[in-house]
Amino acid sequence: MDIEIIGDDTYGNEAYVKLFDDIMSDLNKAVLIDRVQLTLEPATPLFIFSIVLRAAPSAKTIGDVSTVRTDVGGVHITITQERYAPDILKELWARYGRKAVYQQTRFDLDVTGAKEEDVNPIVVASGEDDRREIMGAIWRTMPEGIKNRKTLISDNVITVIATEEVLLPEMIERGRQVHKAMGGSDDV
Amino acid sequence: MFEVMMYDGGVYRSEELYELIEDVGGVVLQKNRSSQMLTVIMSVPEEDREAIEKVCNDIGGVVKSVPLAGTEIAVVGPTLGRHHMPHPICDIAEELRRYGAVTVVMGMARGRGKATSQISMTERLTLDEYDGVIFMMGNFKSCVETKAELMRDIHAPTVLVSGPVPEGIEGTCDAIVTGVGRKAARMRTPPERAKLEEIADTMEAVLKEKKRSLEEDPLFVHPAEVKTVLEEYEPINMCLRPSPMVLHLDGIRIKIPYRDHREYLENVEIYGRKLGEIADISPSKIDDSSILIRIKTRSQVEDEDRRRASA
Numbered sequence: 001m002d003i004e005i006i007g008d009d010t011y012g013n014e015a016y017v018k019l020f021d022d023i024m025s026d027l028n029k030a031v032l033i034d035r036v037q038l039t040l041e042p043a044t045p046l047f048i049f050s051i052v053l054r055a056a057p058s059a060k061t062i063g064d065v066s067t068v069r070t071d072v073g074g075v076h077i078t079i080t081q082e083r084y085a086p087d088i089l090k091e092l093w094a095r096y097g098r099k100a101v102y103q104q105t106r107f108d109l110d111v112t113g114a115k116e117e118d119v120n121p122i123v124v125a126s127g128e129d130d131r132r133e134i135m136g137a138i139w140r141t142m143p144e145g146i147k148n149r150k151t152l153i154s155d156n157v158i159t160v161i162a163t164e165e166v167l168l169p170e171m172i173e174r175g176r177q178v179h180k181a182m183g184g185s186d187d188v
Numbered sequence: 189m190f191e192v193m194m195y196d197g198g199v200y201r202s203e204e205l206y207e208l209i210e211d212v213g214g215v216v217l218q219k220n221r222s223s224q225m226l227t228v229i230m231s232v233p234e235e236d237r238e239a240i241e242k243v244c245n246d247i248g249g250v251v252k253s254v255p256l257a258g259t260e261i262a263v264v265g266p267t268l269g270r271h272h273m274p275h276p277i278c279d280i281a282e283e284l285r286r287y288g289a290v291t292v293v294m295g296m297a298r299g300r301g302k303a304t305s306q307i308s309m310t311e312r313l314t315l316d317e318y319d320g321v322i323f324m325m326g327n328f329k330s331c332v333e334t335k336a337e338l339m340r341d342i343h344a345p346t347v348l349v350s351g352p353v354p355e356g357i358e359g360t361c362d363a364i365v366t367g368v369g370r371k372a373a374r375m376r377t378p379p380e381r382a383k384l385e386e387i388a389d390t391m392e393a394v395l396k397e398k399k400r401s402l403e404e405d406p407l408f409v410h411p412a413e414v415k416t417v418l419e420e421y422e423p424i425n426m427c428l429r430p431s432p433m434v435l436h437l438d439g440i441r442i443k444i445p446y447r448d449h450r451e452y453l454e455n456v457e458i459y460g461r462k463l464g465e466i467a468d469i470s471p472s473k474i475d476d477s478s479i480l481i482r483i484k485t486r487s488q489v490e491d492e493d494r495r496r497a498s499a
Contacts, residue, residue, distance in 0.1 A: 011352035013370050015327040022372035042328035045302055143326065143370075145301025146270035165299050 001033045007040035016040060020141050027137045032130075033158075037182060039174075047146055048175050050136050050159040050182045057130035057156075062088055063120035074100070074112040075119050082107070087124040092112075095122070135156060149177065157184035191237055192217065192288065194259040195228040202226055208243050212236040215412035217258050217435055227267055228243045229257045229288060231412060251392075251406020253471045254288025256393045258412070258435040259319040261289045266305065266325070266335070268295030276368055277324050279375040280349065283389065284322075290434050292318070294458040300336065307338045308368040314473040317480055319392055319398070319437045320345045323361065327351040327369035336360040349387055362394045364489045382489065398437055408459055408466045411440045414481065418442065423449060439467065439482040446471035465489070 003020060005013045024030040039048035062068060066088065077092075079085050084186040085106065092101045092111055102110040111119065135151060138160050142149075149162040150172055159182065161167065161175030164167060165181055180186055195205060199221060205228065209216060214232030226249075230239050244251045250255040263281045264410030265272040272295065281291040285429055294315075298306040315321050321344050327330045336357035339346050345363040348354070351369025365387045368375075415433050418424055423444045424432050434441040442453075445471075461467070463481070466489050474480035486494075 009328050009330070011369070012328040015351055019327070019370060019372055026372060040328075042302065043330040045331075063198070133497070140270065143300075143328075143331070144267060144269050145304060146419050 001030050001037045002038060003038065005038050005040065007038075007042075009040060010040055012040055013041060013106065014169050016141075023141045027132055027133075029137045032134065034183070036144050037060055037178060041177065042143075044172075045143075045146060046171055047142055047162045048159065048178050049142065049156065049162075050178045050184075051134070051138065052177075053134070053156040055156060057134070058129050059123050060084060060125040061120060062091070062122045062124055065124060068116050068119050071118050074110060075114045075116050077109040077111065079107040079109070084124050086164070091122050091124055093120075107119035121188065131158070136158070151154070152176065152179045152184060154179070154185040154186040154188050157182050160185060190214070190231045191229050191234045192229065192254055192270060193237070194254045194257065194288065195226070195230065195244050195249050197226060197247065197456050198224050200224075201247040202228070203314050204247060204273060205243050208240060212239065215410055215416070217415075228335045229254060229408070232259065245484075256388065256395070257288030258364070258437065259395060260292065260436055260441060261320045261322065261391065262292045262294055262318040263324065264294045264296065264315065266296060266299035266418055268293075269300070271300075272324065272370065275371040275373060276349075276375055278324060278370075279380075279384060280387055283388050287388045287392065289391075290431055296338070299335075302328075302334050305335050305338060307377065310473060311337055317441070317472060317474075318344050320347065320395055322347045322349060322387065322391065325350040325369075331355060333357055343397055345391075347387070347390050347394060360371070362397075363390045365390050368478060377394075390419050393436065402437060402485075404414060405487050406462075407438060407440050407483045408486050408489045409483060411438070411481075414440055414463065414467070414483065419457075419464045419479065420455075421452070434496055436482075439480065441472065442479045442481065443477065444479060447476060448470045449479065451466045461489075464495050465492075 003017050009145050013117055033051050034054045035052040037050045054166060065084040066077050066079045068075055068077050079088060096111055096114055097185040142162055145164055146162040148167045149160055150167060152159040157179060159179035161171055163171060209230050210231055212228055216228055217228050218229040220227045241251045244314055248347050261284050263276045280403050281293050284291045296307055298309055321342060322344060323339055325335055332350040332352060332354045333356060336354060348361040348364045348367055349368050353366045361366060368383050378493055412435060415435060424442060429443040432443045453469055456463040466478045466484055468482045472480050
């Protein structure tokens with residue numbers, strides 16, 4: 001993750017590189033981020049955080065986050081990404097009922113009466129959830145008092161413009177320029 | 189001058205230590221016994237330190253320095269939100285506890301933001317109840333300089349901890365420690381531990397001034413003596429709150445309701461005087477469930493006695 005800082009507060013700039021890195025790593029989002037540009041103007045105050053994700057967040061299916069194979073009377077699922085385990089269970093319970101889903105271990109499930117081709121495409125997390133989580137992480141890195149925010153999203157670029165009181169049109173315009181410079185589209 | 193130190197050792201022959209503390213005119217501030225181990229925080233005259241150390245060593249224990257023992261210090265952040273908690277506020281509080289202080293972590297109701305941060309009168313009066321206050325601020329110079337105003341009318345000794353070196357904030361606090369701003373990880377590297385020690389040392393130096401001014405016009409009784417007398421009072425003895433009695437430099441905080449116990453406390457006798465005559469007893473600003481006792485100075489008591497006699 002490359003972090004570029006624009007601002008004139010020497011101490012704040014340096015501290016924010018570490019802070020941003022620590023928070024994103026804590027929330028397991030650092031691996032998703034390719035490039036970051038942080039504009040820090042505490043005197044105004046205006047903060048523009050723009051990030052480029054390695055890939056645009058997309059929906060995750062059971063097939064993406066686990067291995068599914070046909071077994072006697074149904075399918076056997078081995079969960080490979082633990083964070084989706086509750087969502088997988090929720091979807092299977094909703095579709096096949098609790099009695100049909102037998103959880104052998106934390107990661108191994110038997111689903112009676114299910115077919116491999118039906119289970120694989122079940123969506124367990126939409127790309128929207130990922131985006132929301134990343135935006136939550138960005139808001140956490142921003143100073144707490146900077147409450148007025150506007151978020152620009154296009155494909156894999158997310159830009160958050162934030163200030164403390166009134167978000168002026170020129171602030172939004174600056175945010176749009178940063179968003180475009182980072183590879184985002186013009187029409188957000 | 190009295191010095192506070194801690195005995196850390198076994199209970200075996202600890203009576204000898206208690207006797208010596210009494211002989212030299214010192215007081216036991218806090219006593220913790222766990223199985224056969226014992227820690228005693230005591231306040232003894234400076235000139236008798238050597239004798240106390242000798243007895244501690246003779247009975248198989250060690251003497252540790254706890255320069256902030258007998259104080260209650262508030263560590264204040266702009267809010268208690270996840271942006272400011274737990275690091276570094278809790279790291280600072282932990283370090284102060286290592287120095288012997290009782291600590292309280294607080295967040296202001298409207299402390300966030302550069303232009304919109306505020307401190308209420310209730311918050312100021314609450315902070316005034318403590319022996320010292322540490323204000324934790326952030327990474328941006330302009331924000332720290334603006335928010336320094338929040339500390340202006342706090343009468344308790346105040347230390348500002350911030351990332352950058354602020355300018356033009358004279359008169360708002362008693363000392364500044366820089367190099368610690370907003371953090372998302374625990375302060376555990378050697379330079380960070382050194383910073384925490386610097387904060388605790390700064391607080392100690394600030395409180396030394398307060399102690400010195402108390403020595404010029406000493407308190408009528410030492411707070412520890414009031415504590416000893418009140419220890420046997422059943423509601424305090426049975427109180428389940430942590431540290432039901434907390435020593436301050438000029439008094440004591442008791443964690444029982446003011447309304448129910450005011451009368452008893454005012455009439456407790458210490459050295460032939462009623463506590464109500466030699467101390468101001470008031471409810472804490474936090475709520476009614478704590479009582480604040482501020483012991484008057486000798487000159488204050490004498491002055492009041494004279495006025496009463498001439499009336």
